[in-house]
Amino acid sequence: MTKKAWFLPLVCVLLISGWLAPAASASAQTALSLNDRLASSPSGTGSLLSLAAPAAPYADTDTYYEGAEGKTGDSLKSTLHRIISGHTMLSYSEVWNALKETDEDPRNPNNVILLYTKESRSKNLNGGNVGDWNREHVWAKSHGDFGTSKGPGTDIHHLRPADVQVNSARGNMDFDNGGTEYAKAPGNYYDGDSWEPRDDVKGDVARMLFYMAVRYEGDDGYPDLELNDKTGNGSAPYHGKQSVLLEWNKQDPVDDRERKRNEIIYEKYQHNRNPFIDHPEWADEIWP
Known part of the structure; x- marks a missing residue:
């Protein structure tokens, strides 16, 4: 009898008797353990399959930004302004619930992540007391004196x-x-007269200010906001x-959390996008 002829029946007997079950179980446990680690990883990858499969694409941004490709300078800025204007505007009180979704902690859905400290804090601790979190205007609302009425004062693309x-x-502070x-x-x-945020959100801050300088051009009753x-x-x-x-903008590239936030705002709240999250390179085209 050849080696192959006697080996296969032996394997079958061992499988039937359960002798190989512990090994199979151990393999399953290893896979489960890896999936658990992936699910809790900072990237938010949820399974072994995610290692090979790309994330589902976001909105068709090529169509959204139709007419902007190939432009530079003021021409690009004015085209983007036209594209992202005319969005839904929230009241200042509605901003609370919006931020509870846009800035939700992916590891704890009961919490939000705070912009400058990266702390995860209960969604219920929103308010004005010590220990609470509130609505930070990244473009300081006194820079243009637009307050908290509908418009730049409630635009959640720069509220965190x-x-x-x-x-x-x-x-x-600038x-x-x-x-x-x-x-x-x-x-x-x-x-x-200035504030430097932590490294992890420097690009986020920059791209929020780029958005504000393009969205608010003084042609719709709101101040003309500009960078200097x-x-x-x-x-x-x-x-x-x-x-x-x-x-x-270059030192801290766009990350998945920023992309997801942009998508939530587009799909559920304001129905406009931050172009500099989708195309961070456009900042250098507008402000060379």
Whole structure:
């Protein structure tokens, strides 16, 4: 009898008797363990299959941005302004529930992630007291004095959950590098007229300000918001520092959480997109 002839019947007997079951069970446990690790990974990958299968595509952005491709400078800026204007506007009170979805902690659906501290905090702790989170206007609302009425003051493309005390410390400062580290938000720095956010959200901050400078051009009853290369802009409708924001856009590329947030805003709330999340390279085309 050949080796193959006697080996196959033996395997069958062992399978029937259950001798090989522990090995099969161990393999299944290994796969399950890996899936568990993937599900809890920062990338949010949910299964072994996800390693090979690409994520489902978001909206057809080629169609959405039709007419913008190939343009540069003011021509690109005006085309994008036309595309992203005319969106649904929320009331300031409606912003609370929107942020509870757009900034939900993927590891804990009862919490939101705070912009400057990366802390996961209960959705129910929204308010104005110490220990609460509130609605941070990344484009400081005093820069153009647009307040919290419908429009730029309630545009959730630049509104993010932030710790009450950290939000107050940032105030209406422009963005720039350097300063003293803020004790309640390690990784964030400040001086007399500027705020430097933690590295993980520098690109996010830049792309939110790019959006605001394109969306609000002064042609629909709202201030004409523009970037400049200064700090200490006060109540003028300007925000800086443009050269630093362009650097941050490259240093901190768009991530999946930012893309998902953009998609939620587009699909469920405002029905417009932040072009600089879909096409971060357009910032350099508009502000060379």
